[in-house]
Amino acid sequence: MKKSLPILILLILLAVLPHIGVSSYIMHILVLVIIYSMIGMAWNLLGGFCGQVSFGHAAYFGVGAYTAGILYSKLGLSAWWGLPLSIIVVTALSLLIGSICLRLRGPYFALGTLAMGEVLRVTAENLVKFTGGDVGILLRERTWVGKTWYYYIILLLAIGTYLLVKKVIESKLGYYFVAIREDQDAAESMGIDTTLYKTIALCLSGAITGMAGAFYTNYMGYIDPKVVFNLHDISIVTIMVVMVGGVATYWGPTIGAIIMVFLAEIIRSNPGLGAAHQTLFGILLIFIIIFLPNGIVGDFPKLRRLLRLGGTPT
Amino acid sequence: MSLLEIKDVSKRFGGLSALSNVSYFVDKGEILGLIGPNGAGKTTLFNVVNGFYPPTKGEVFFKKEKISHLKPHQICKLGIGRTFQVVRPLRRMTALDNVIASSFLHTKDKVKAEEIALEALRFTGLYEDRNVLSKGLPLGKRKKLEITRALATQPELLLLDESFAGLNPSEQNELIDIIRQIRAKGITIMVIEHHMKVIMSLSDRVVVLNYGEKIAEGTPKEIGSNPLVIEAYLGEAESA
Numbered sequence: 001m002k003k004s005l006p007i008l009i010l011l012i013l014l015a016v017l018p019h020i021g022v023s024s025y026i027m028h029i030l031v032l033v034i035i036y037s038m039i040g041m042a043w044n045l046l047g048g049f050c051g052q053v054s055f056g057h058a059a060y061f062g063v064g065a066y067t068a069g070i071l072y073s074k075l076g077l078s079a080w081w082g083l084p085l086s087i088i089v090v091t092a093l094s095l096l097i098g099s100i101c102l103r104l105r106g107p108y109f110a111l112g113t114l115a116m117g118e119v120l121r122v123t124a125e126n127l128v129k130f131t132g133g134d135v136g137i138l139l140r141e142r143t144w145v146g147k148t149w150y151y152y153i154i155l156l157l158a159i160g161t162y163l164l165v166k167k168v169i170e171s172k173l174g175y176y177f178v179a180i181r182e183d184q185d186a187a188e189s190m191g192i193d194t195t196l197y198k199t200i201a202l203c204l205s206g207a208i209t210g211m212a213g214a215f216y217t218n219y220m221g222y223i224d225p226k227v228v229f230n231l232h233d234i235s236i237v238t239i240m241v242v243m244v245g246g247v248a249t250y251w252g253p254t255i256g257a258i259i260m261v262f263l264a265e266i267i268r269s270n271p272g273l274g275a276a277h278q279t280l281f282g283i284l285l286i287f288i289i290i291f292l293p294n295g296i297v298g299d300f301p302k303l304r305r306l307l308r309l310g311g312t313p314t
Numbered sequence: 315m316s317l318l319e320i321k322d323v324s325k326r327f328g329g330l331s332a333l334s335n336v337s338y339f340v341d342k343g344e345i346l347g348l349i350g351p352n353g354a355g356k357t358t359l360f361n362v363v364n365g366f367y368p369p370t371k372g373e374v375f376f377k378k379e380k381i382s383h384l385k386p387h388q389i390c391k392l393g394i395g396r397t398f399q400v401v402r403p404l405r406r407m408t409a410l411d412n413v414i415a416s417s418f419l420h421t422k423d424k425v426k427a428e429e430i431a432l433e434a435l436r437f438t439g440l441y442e443d444r445n446v447l448s449k450g451l452p453l454g455k456r457k458k459l460e461i462t463r464a465l466a467t468q469p470e471l472l473l474l475d476e477s478f479a480g481l482n483p484s485e486q487n488e489l490i491d492i493i494r495q496i497r498a499k500g501i502t503i504m505v506i507e508h509h510m511k512v513i514m515s516l517s518d519r520v521v522v523l524n525y526g527e528k529i530a531e532g533t534p535k536e537i538g539s540n541p542l543v544i545e546a547y548l549g550e551a552e553s554a
Contacts, residue, residue: 172422175415182404189364189398191390191419191467 014155018148027147031154031219033261035212038158040241040253041165042208048248049169050201051181053110056117058234060090060206064213065228066124069137079139082214090210094203102198121229136224150219157215161208166250177201232278240281244288246295255296317342317471317502323372325358332358333526345503347517351546354523356506357399360473364396365389391419395469397460399476403448409459410444417466434466438492454485472496474505478512490516
């Protein structure tokens, strides 16, 4: 009861937020934060808990986004059908990518997924008949003009993701994921089918990321390969969101998403710094790896100690 | 009745023949000691039985079933647990979580998995350390954790790879007791060991490997007086 009270307050706060006169710009930032926190949680399932570091989550995001986009542009259906359908499409994609990349371990897996993300971007750029190529896909009318309903939908999706991740990690699957992360050979000799469970982690992670992509199409009303398959803005920022917030923690991706999105906005809106935002992200990442390797949530006690020592030297 | 049959097994790594034509049985309920000088192929044999390496030639049967084409997790599920010579704890998990991860093999229910794990931890005397991160445990306890983890998969055959190396005499005696109790539960044990005292006091039978070949097999007493075995070990001493 005591533990659920702050969460209840947080939920009520999030629910009334659109009705207290928050500007459309802030609402947009919030939606972005929630999208990144959702992809971050998905990445964390695979990278944080199962130890398979992916540099190619843009692949799932992009294919999810294009599932929604193509349903609209080619079949004339509502792009919202992309949300359920992206689960199927992206799971199939995850199985394909997994069958290739999960044979690799450690940094080789990371490089394999990086390549996959780029391959899909190039494919989307060149399959002009299907994807519209660099022209992209434009939804002629968006479902709502205001941001409120989009905000509620992505909030629900993110809460669903949070609950799913928590449920998975506290079950047999979670123990197996962490066992695989810690020592794949030991896990195998404990009777864990490492290939199967890595594939499960990848499919779950991919499907959630794909749904976020499908939502993105509906929300933005326009997608093109350079945006939704973007190596930096999707794949790398997702990793940073998790690294900054806390690898293998429940709240890490959310905290990381808040920090990263606001930081990006602040830097970009400053004309003197704007162009250097990737450089600053790089410096931030180095700082985090050296001083807070477990992220803000994971190293919270350490962080508090550091700040207290810095604040009042006794 | 033989539980495990190793039939004419050879394992080559490129030009190096790590095992050549090794054959023997492990009977149900016995403790079989596997000894031999460094590099004799003992751990390679474990890796073949456990499924990490497919044999280049020959077959392994467990309960009359051919297992030499299976993967390690399938072999574990059939009932063969193993420990590693160089301990491999799941470092950022507590001792309890290490064992729970392994006791999930025969149950999906977390409460039940935890029960099995706690029982296994009590059995090996790690219950007090259950909430310690396994990377923080001293070597003796990590070795025990390996055994506990293997036990939690509820094996019929347990492969112990140098569980005694690096332990002090009192820890060794404690572990001898534990292994005897494991056997008393009806679990068959194959153990690789360098400590002669341990092998002689634990094993019912001993198999000796040298340069990948089986050079002797018999009771500890027979092995102790076998000229081939003595030569293999003295040869090792001279070259060292």
